């Protein structure tokens with residue numbers, strides 16, 4: 359190994375990332391070449407120096423305090439996940455949700471039913487609407503596959519142009535393997551929402567769109583906030599049905615799915631246009 | 633049959649035993665990534681909440697520390713980096729690999745030229761030099777220098793190609809050395825030598 363070859367691998371050698379053969383050859387070269395050895399020593403002592411300084415640099419914040427903050431946040435996650443709350447104002451909704459869940463089970467939604475029956479969250483009506491639609495959509499899918507699909511496409515397109523016109527929100531008709539298959543208006547949680555359905559070959563995602571002045575993010579989700587560009591996301595993740603609330607401009611876009619294999623945070627159905 | 637509190641408790645206990653011991657490391661790296669302790673605390677909290685929600689996706693027996701760092705790096709990239717993202721031009725190509733060596737070895741103390749410099753550099757200088765690195769470089773440098781992750785682990789954590797990790801580390805090192813040298817000169821620790 360010559361000087362250039364040894365120096366090219368110097369950082370990797372210091373980081374212990376060189377192969378056994380390279381390591382032996384570099385060691386042999388450093389033994390006989392004073393110039394390279396000096397460079398090696400310089401680089402590795404700077405490396406050690408920086409590591410030591412950084413590792414010494416303890417944050418002023420108390421770790422104990424941070425631990426208790428984290429613990430409180432975990433408690434919150436534990437609570438929000440589906441524990442039955444007696445006297446909940448959403449009792450009625452809860453019962454219908456269970457009924458919808460049964461439907462899903464009947465059509466092969468499987469898996470989620472046990473968790474879902476005990477589920478009484480604030481967002482239950484949204485989940486119920488999603489599940490009912492998922493049920494319909496699955497029944498529809500067989501039809502859509504066998505027909506030209508013009509009817510559902512037409513419905514979706516009208517919602518796309520409505521959203522663009524009213525909110526400057528440009529919905530994407532295709533999202534990866536998901537295709538927008540239908541759209542309707544529906545009253546959920548006392549507000550009229552546009553409810554769109556995206557479908558892949560084996561999963562359904564609902565998208566609800568509601569004016570921001572008519573719908574506020576539930577309090578218990580406020581600290582799940584994630585900011586991505588001009589988009590604020592709030593995440594409700596429980597085993598029964600995941601909901602992600604997107605606050606964007608003057609609308610709130612809510613995505614919902616009971617399929618846990620879909621990363622809903624990455625499912626962004628549209629964007630604001632100037 | 634319901635979800636059951638026993639299962640929930642088991643989950644919480646397992647999570648706390650596996651994940652909480654890494655808080656120290658997550659916090660010190662978060663501080664270097666975000667460059668301030670308030671954001672760092674938020675990032676660490678978000679990391680634990682997210683990890684807890686996805687705990688069933690963590691494969692028992694695999695590297696929990698790397699998994700947590702992956703979640704944290706993701707949060708940093710998505711939520712914090714974009715806040716202050718400005719186009720950064722990094723021009724290190726004019727620095728040759730042995731820039732510092734060249735500068736120091738012409739100082740006349742050929743036997744151990746780095747000793748003099750390193751003895752004078754203070755903690756604050758290192759912190760400042762790291763903080764001034766562009767986000768993409770700082771992330772990789774901190775994961776390697778501070779946390780000792782392997783190139784492959786860093787590639788996994790930061791979702792980068794192995795080659796990108798290597799080149800960012802390489803350039804990050806050269807930038808760091810240049811900055812440390814510049815501080816040393818401007819603080820009068822050492823005298824500059826024309827190249």
Ligand SMILES: [Zn+2]
Nearest residue numbers: 360361391394
């Ligand atoms: Zn040599």
